[in-house]
Amino acid sequence: MQETRLDIDRIQAARRMIDPIFLDTPLYRCEALEPGLGCAVNIKLETANPVRSFKARGTELVASLLADSGSRDVVCASAGNLGQALAWSGRDRGLNVTVVASRHATVAKLDRIRALGARLELVDGDHELARARAAAIAQHQGIRLVEDSLDIETCEGAATIGLELVDTMPSLDVVLIALGGGALATGVGHVVKALAPGAEVICVQPSGAPAMTRSWHERRVVTTDSTDTIADGVAGRYPIPAVLDDLLVVADDAVLVQEASIIAGMRMLLGHAGLVVEPSAALGIAAILEDRDRFAGRHVVTIVCGSNVDMDAYQRWVGA
């Protein structure tokens, strides 16, 4: 395998710095989903923890290293899950966490960030404006900026999911990974390509937020002017070049799915698996729904990466 910024030894070492509450998450086959999908569907569940997403695997690393270094202040931009995770990881380590988010972010995520004691700054714009604002705060105050997917800890944290997948499920044929900034996809993808090279790594992004997927296909950074998706967790417009480089090494494909498929995926996960998920966590099921033939009869893992939703919006999406 060609090199990426990631390294298996470092990822294994990372596991030891993460609170075990975020590790060894459930991985199980959900046969009740299969009649509707035509393949063996395995769920890697990243929602049964104090922040209801996989993001704390990365923020545990960030916060541990930061606390060890004696630094106390940290800022990140977030659609909500990274911010909540950083707030959680920072709280017990005595860090001052600032999270910058869009004013239009999911209310439930913003409420949890505040409840965990972080300072929350809202911007009148989308996630890319929040990223710019967080960078400005970091530069102005001389404090640590956590850049999701660029900062290697965020990728290494996510990559620990990959270790658990290849350890527990040697018969893995396909891993479906939500694609946003790319930390989850490059992290898990690196491990799968290194340790289970026969498995296919497929990234899934909404058609309404296609920047990284287009970039992967064109093998150069492609930006978009706007996003239009309910999958708030993956709605970026400016792919990071170094992350794209890694993704080009580890991903076998990157596909786009329609909003209707994301909603159908959420509905299936609720009805047949009893799981409330946020839209980004239904991208894998959406990909199967849009291309059943591709997955027919194969052993598929989909990473259910988060469950932070506004319940009224959720009910609107999945209800009758």
Added chain:
Amino acid sequence: MQETRLDIDRIQAARRMIDPIFLDTPLYRCEALEPGLGCAVNIKLETANPVRSFKARGTELVASLLADSGSRDVVCASAGNLGQALAWSGRDRGLNVTVVASRHATVAKLDRIRALGARLELVDGDHELARARAAAIAQHQGIRLVEDSLDIETCEGAATIGLELVDTMPSLDVVLIALGGGALATGVGHVVKALAPGAEVICVQPSGAPAMTRSWHERRVVTTDSTDTIADGVAGRYPIPAVLDDLLVVADDAVLVQEASIIAGMRMLLGHAGLVVEPSAALGIAAILEDRDRFAGRHVVTIVCGSNVDMDAYQRWVGA
């Protein structure tokens, strides 16, 4: 501690016979629930597995021992979760599983029992009639009857949850346990009383199905003529004397809760924890809601024991 039918060494040995997919389930604090409850709420999540309940911990033992003995046929009565778990555990071991259930059982549970390849026989009556019918089948055909809570494997399987609780959470003050036949309560209760004797073991049953709770308070078997609760998983009428004897040793209290509290608990678990649960799994939260003062400021664990619901009934319960 006074003796029960359970034994820590046997429970530790039991762990090794259970498919790891059912072990080491998530245990995490859910702070978002706490403003409404006034105590530290920790969730032990038994739903993220192929049968969506804790029951497979017991059926894995039953089926392993049965397969080792060369027997191939087994029957149980079930409100749905035991039957589903026995069907799952029996399938890969080549067992012929028969499940007897009430015609009024949760449809989703019955569907899964059939899908897992078990023979399903429905009776025109409640769970107690299903128990009688299963016993008759076993006697007539000379095959193994699995009696939930009476058969020690069902208690030992459930007890492995207790090992995980005391290992992971030494600061435990209270464990809230759904009380039906008593396997979960006596199993977990035994371990907690043996290994974390400072923690309080509180069993929770619906007011509409109070037989075991009344029996515990009167220290003798008390039966009821009927049940009236949405918590189908715990709606028995004839407590088993040997199980009551154990429960008298390990439980510090047994409390009854109203249907409205069960529904409020389900609603809180959905809205603040993102968890779809069946009514029996909300009994612990219901108990806190009905007696906040008792739990104020304490570290409570509630075992979320199952998530098999009919979605239309669920929506009716938790919706607006």
